[in-house]
Amino acid sequence: MATNIFVNLPVRNLDASKAFFGALGFTFNAQFTDETAAAMVIDENIFSMLLTHEKFAQFTSKTIADAHTSSEVLIALSRDSKEAVIALFDKAIAAGATEARPGDDYRFMMSRAFSDLDGHIWEIMWMDPSFVQPS
Template sequence: MSSTMIFVNLPVKDLEASKGFWTKLGYAFNAQFTDENGASLVISDTIYAMLLTESRFKDFTHKAIADTSTTTEVLIALSADSRAAVDELVDAALGAGGSEPRPAQDHGFMYGRAFEDLDGHTWEVFWMDPAAVQG
């Protein structure tokens, strides 16, 4: 069985600002799939976010682009290797201009925080104790 990849397409108002935001969080872009209309954000070997200018995003849908100030179009969840890694990524997002839509959620065996990027897309970052998953 081959490894499935995911490409999340997200509309952005200012592509250069969005690229700067994600660069400050320590992520890189695949230059082969990046131009003035979009940027391929490399999250992992199998996860990518295509940050598309709103005009380019509209080429793929007949629906209106969600107004993220009043509507949640998707919650994107990313796992982290530790509680500290959750805090590190969310704190970096806040330092790069993102916002935190809610307080941290601590369930002991699972810890999570969220941030909204410059375009209001919600990214959930969580850690789960491996022993809790096995048990």
């Protein structure tokens, strides 16, 4: 069985978050989505569970960080081309995200970063596969 990754993120407004990520082209698995959580499909084995604060609090006794003022995680997603990075970044901005920091372009690698509606930082990146040396 393949290993899956589930990134659990607290969100203040689940419907707004679903609309935001839907505008970026992500889909949701209805089997694991209800009024407290949405299972966002990022890739075949990568998911983000968008959880209301009440639902998220069921899994931790720690205070939920305000990602607008604190850094809790940087979520990096790769894309197949520079153009795909720019396209996803532009969709995010159009859907209400803010630029998290200026983009980087090293020719062999580039990235753009945005903060989603709850302040979580998503770094979208591309790296030229011919640059990666075999180990």
